[in-house]
Amino acid sequence: MILSELVQYYEDEAKKGNIPQRGWSAAKVSYELRLNEDGEFIGLQSIRVQEQRGKTIKDVPILLNVPKQATRTSGIAPFFLCDKAEYLLGLNADYSGTSDEIQSDEEKKVKEKNKKKILKKFESSKKLHTEILGDVDSVVAKAICRFFEKWNPAPEIVAENTAIQQEWDGLSSGANIIFSLNGTQRAQDDSAISDAWNHWYQQTLKQEDTITGTCLITGRHSPIARIHPLIKGVKGAQSSGGALISYNTGKQAFESYGKKDAQAYNAYVSEYAAFAYTTALNSLLSDGSHKKHLGDTTIVYWAKDDNKLCQDIFSDFFDSDEANRMTDSKLNDILNKIQDGMPFDYQGVSIAYDNPFYILGLAPNAARLSVRFFLKGCFGDFLKNFAEHEKRMEIVKPSYIRESKIPLWKILRETANPNSQDKAASPLLAGAVFRSILLGQAYPISLYQNILMRIHADSGEGKISFYRAAIIRAYMLRNKRRRVSVALDEQSTNTAYVLGRLFAELERIQQDANPEINTTIKDRYFNSACSTPAYVFPVLEKLSQHHLRKLSDGSRIYHEKCLGMIIDLLNLNSNPIPKNLTLDEQGIFILGYYHQRQKFFEPKKINKNISGEGA
Structure with missing residues (x-):
């Protein structure tokens, strides 16, 4: 294909x-x-x-x-x-x-x-x-x-x-x-x-003394290519080029149908087809504005009709440089029409929703190239799936975060150890996430597992970042069909969510009681509170009483009121704190903590909760 x-x-x-x-x-x-x-x-x-x-x-x-x-x-x-x-x-x-x-x-x-x-x-x-x-x-x-x-x-x-x-x-x-x-x-x-x-x-x-046969690509009886031209421009591959199709001579594993030392004669591709596909691929790879790099994978994409315009739009959607992306108003106008399956205008040209579009991911593999993925579908479907992904990634963000969308490379970076020299994500994970976004499929569970692992392993401000919270929300919406709000849901009685909020409030009490503190309960107790809350929260409650005594009367009353409102949502008389939280519940706990923390920094005049819909 x-x-x-x-x-x-x-x-x-x-x-x-x-x-x-x-x-x-x-x-x-x-x-x-x-x-x-x-x-x-x-x-x-x-x-x-x-x-x-x-x-x-x-x-x-x-x-x-x-x-x-x-x-x-x-x-x-x-x-x-x-x-x-x-x-x-x-x-x-x-x-x-x-x-x-x-x-x-x-x-x-x-x-x-x-x-x-x-x-x-x-x-x-x-x-x-x-x-x-x-x-x-x-x-x-x-x-x-x-x-x-x-x-x-x-x-x-x-x-x-x-x-x-x-x-x-x-x-x-x-x-x-x-x-x-x-x-x-x-x-x-x-x-x-x-x-x-x-x-x-x-x-x-x-x-030339060539073998003729029926080409597997064109279906015509033609001279068969023994060696295919090389593909150049794939990141990490040899500068002289790599082969997409090749056979080693003298290897019995490849000598099917008695074709010994025949190289590519084991899979009939005509000289014309070999020239055509390599020329097309080299042409696409040579156009730097219409290819992207994702980890070790080089992504090329093309459309059957209105080729350049479709590629330009696709490039804008996935551009990691905020300055080069199309404006939000133009992007939203396109997405609104895509949601209805309608043609849309770009640079004065109408582009059909059902225009065939192709996306090919190539990675280096010694002297050969390996195909990470090949996606074929309607251009509008790809953009619609991507738009739905970006909507799932929406979450309340700190004031210092200026970007309106989270590029894919940042999502993948969150799965890597921030202290390692090589911060690249797993190539297999990168390809799986890319496919899930464009095909509208469930995110790979390894994405969620890697985010949880990094949260449990890391410390400091990056432990529960805006990007990680957005990824968890998107995963919960798409894979688990949970209704998760963009900002704090003060009415939620979900035990894991409320416990996350409670932990955030206990941490704030500690910080207000000790303004110069560098290490909070998050650094010492967060992981265990997230996984085994019944064993940790009684300890945290005792600590909070110690911290509350350090506060002024007004501040103490305010925090006790906040604690009471959150604890009431737990309904501990009939639902005691669970001994363990599942992996899914841990994600909800983290979102509750993140939402509550962001609420602390919300301007006093703004007190709105924007709810997100399940995917």
């Missing part, structure tokens, strides 16, 4: 001219090698652009459509029109333009061996370009052929070139170079050259 949808995406985008045709690929290019009509080297221009990467601004290569660059192993394999400096210029990193130090005989042998290998790479590139462009009647083509005839690839001469010395670090690190005529016309844009490449590429395919 994944491959067929990617092939369809490729075909849709190819019709619009938004994606490379077969025989072409997108490549990151850093430099432009400028030639004149006689093929003379006249300059080397950086075409990189500046981008904000974290807190710094860096020069990054641009993405250009160039002749196809196949997977290159340790052998010598030149690329046409776009390649590294060692192929196009004979650049050898051993010659940095500095004087050689005293070398051993072994080091000299290695250096000489590298020199010969670089010269072979240049000669192979020269042969390829001469073969393809030799008969092409084009000024640019002739200039490239003359360049290869005139250029001296001797490493010591190349290293002395002033233009090359200025860009030595970038060139020697493997940056790609393209040809241009006088800096005004790039070689790959010349129609005669592109026609010559397409003809050469097609002839090469016909000469």
